Amino acid sequence: MLYTRAHKNRLPTPEEALPGRDEPLSGVPGTHTVLGTPLAGPHPEGLETADFALGCFWGAERRFYRTPGVWTTLAGYQGGLTPHPTYEEVCSGLTGHTETVRVVFDPDVVSYEDLLKVFWESHDPTQGFRQGNDIGTQYRSAIHTHSPRQQAAAEASRVAYQRVLEQSGYSAITTEIHPAADHTFYPAEGYHQQYLDKNPAGYCGLGGTGLSCPVGLPTHTR
Template sequence: MIFGNSFKNRLPSAEEALPGRAAPNYSVPPAHTVLGHPLQGPYPADLEVADFGLGCFWGAERKFWQVPGVWTTLVGYQGGQTPNPTYDEVCSGATGHTEAVRVVFDPALVTYEDLLKVFWEAHDPTQGFRQGNDRGSQYRSAVYTHSPDQAQAATATRDDFQSVLKRVGYSDITTEILPAGPFYPAEPYHQQYLDKNPDGYCGLGGTGQSCPIGVARTDG
């Protein structure tokens, strides 16, 4: 299999992707270091799940665990071909995954549109296979939806935010909006990385523009 920069600017085909493995070679910690709740399901029945990719998942996860009404967050790999990939494999570009954050939330306290507002404003969704100085297909912008309502909301907010960005000179939004496929949790050290390493790297940076749909709540 070819590594290097072969897949930094394109996604591999199914034939080109790494074969992966039947099961992960590590276990995810049982509880969130900030929120205290389990990282993996099954989750309480009154909660909902949202999946986002917006660059390096360390900073992206922190953005969401700080939102009142979010019950737990989990970082992992999504949107690719390789089952149970490792971080090194994802960084090679040869799995097709992007770094993603799973957000489990209470819809009575925070809406999906609220989370989309956080998503759009926390990064630059026009950059394609990069986010700031982080380059590669694993940093692409993505929304992976779990229902037709989520898909409709993601598309509507994208279109409205596109209008805002166009007015100030940004190019087209490149965000991938697709039904959620398999989500593979990342290695334990990636989970809540910036809680365990408060001075750690965070390459997240937005456009400075406000998404006109959804109002991010400030109370829980």
């Protein structure tokens, strides 16, 4: 199918989605370049997992791996139809995925509510299929939850932040909230992992509204 600009402005139907592949992509490194921890596990007992999509995953991943209590992060694709997609396929708009960061964290150090605060304050969740100058379905805002408690916390935080945004003239939040079990997470290619650590002068389109989200505790970064 010919890729067109229109494919970046709407999600594909199952009939339009690219077929993908049966096997995972190769070349994903084993170790986090900043934290020194395994990217895909195994993870120590007692840690929890959270999935956040908030625009280009290069800057989003850095925002989370700089948060104390985060044990490892992994850039990937989630929420789409195409199995094991490549970056080029995701960019086409014909897979339905959004660029996502998987965050493995120690709840004794940083709570899920703290991470929600990082999420909401690090981007503009009212922009639909874009984030700043990045346009396309792959940049849409989303939270994929790993437990009923996460689901409830994410939904409550969306309601709370919507009130804050409305008071400052912003429109409705477009962030999707889904159980992660309904949407397979596919790790991105190795060159995307900790991209801004490897390329300090690289592009980062991440930018928030400047408004504080009233969930969790004050956020601190390394």
